[in-house]
Amino acid sequence: MRAVKELKSKVNGLEVIALVNQTGNIIYLVEDLVEEKLLANLNPVNNPNSKYLKAEFNPNEESFVDFIVKNFNNTIGKNSKNKLLARWLKKYYDWRTQDHETDEYNFLDEHTSVLNKISTGNIRALLQLAFDVYCLQIENSFPKRLRKRLQNIDHFQGVKYEISVASLMLRAGFDIDYDVVETNNYGKSCEFIATHRETKDRIGIEAKSKKFKGVLDSSSGEMKDHFLSRLLSDAKKQAPNHLPFIIFLDSNLKPGKNLHLGEIPYFNDLSSLIEGDHNRYINDYKKTPYNYIIVTNYSDHYLGNELAPDKTSFCVLGSTNPNYYFNDDQRIKSDLICSLQNYTKGINLVTRKVLRY
Secondary structure: OOOEEEEEEEEOOEEEEEEEEOOOOEEEOHHHOOOOOOOOOOOOOOOHHHHHOOOOOOOOOOOHHHHHHHHHHHHHOOOOOOHHHHHHHHHHHHHHHOOOOOOEEEEOOOOOEEEEOOOEHHHHHHHHHHHHHHHHHHOOOOOHHHHHHHOOHHHHHHHHHHHHHHHHHHHOOEEEEOOOOOOOOOOOOOOEEEEEOOOOOEEEEEEEEOOOOOHHHOOOOOOOOOOOHHHHHHHHOOOOOOOOEEEEEEOOOOOOOOOOHHHOOOHHHHHHHHHHHHHHHHHOOOOEOOOEEEEEOOOHHHHOOOEOOOOOOEEEEEOOOEOOOOOOHHHHHHHHHHHHHOHHHHHHHHHHHHOOO
16 A cells, blocks of 8 residues: 555645545545535425426425435335345335434424434435435436336346436536447446536546345355455446546445545555556556546445435545546636535435425
8 A cells, every 4th residue: 555645635725634644635635525405496496407306396295305215215116126125115104203212303483393303224215215205306317217226126236326416417517418428448347427517527427336145135246355356346347438538436335424435344455446547557658538426425325224424435545647537627626526425415405405495
């Protein structure tokens, strides 16, 4: 493992602590990023794309959380054969109607109170997926093939992460387009093309999630294989011709109690893997096929019925010499990092900032 040094950096004017390796790649520490912003219209009341949702929001009769679960349930449909989703939905309705020791009321004034219900791993996994689907639908970016893959447990983990990444990009200020993806010189294609609404950067996006046998009801994968080298190798082959490229990899490991970046399982091995891949291109005077490799660990599902912390973990590693550059690298990086930081807070942001609860 090469030396990693700590420095102070700034994102959108916020001072953050960052780790920098010898190649100059900055790895941001998630806990130090606190800016909250929404770069998409996620209001179900005034967004004209609400017609693409599978439920109508009644703010006087239901919470936003109940609404997105209803919308998700209607989206999946009664004929879904995904037993994992059926279990999550049952857990949600049981949790929603039962009292728990961790429940507490926050009084906004003498007449109004808000019930805070601490969620479990199963509940958080369902709510995050339901919200991600909602985000894509309300921006008319949820093709039918995603619904079909969600219904199939063999495709579930892959499409779940693809939906997560698409939602994350949308909330970072990008439009998502599945129809303009073309095959590259390898005969392969990325997941979708994301276009930044202000910089007009068009970026190919690939998302891959590590499988472990039995996790998320997966029938494949090896329990002892914690490395992402094969996923990274496969992802690089899906880079689009003539466009910048971002690779998302999810490690899918059980979250730690404290999710600071340095405590991500096997972080040193992960850093060595990606840094080594980057350096092989640079040492051979070649350009990298990717601009960024973003590694996440969205794994609330491991916690099952245990209480789940409202935290996320990720690292962002940038190439010093990519094939194609962004029009505005700093803006792309800034918006991506803020979206990553706020990924698990999306429901609260919409409820507080958009619906004014």
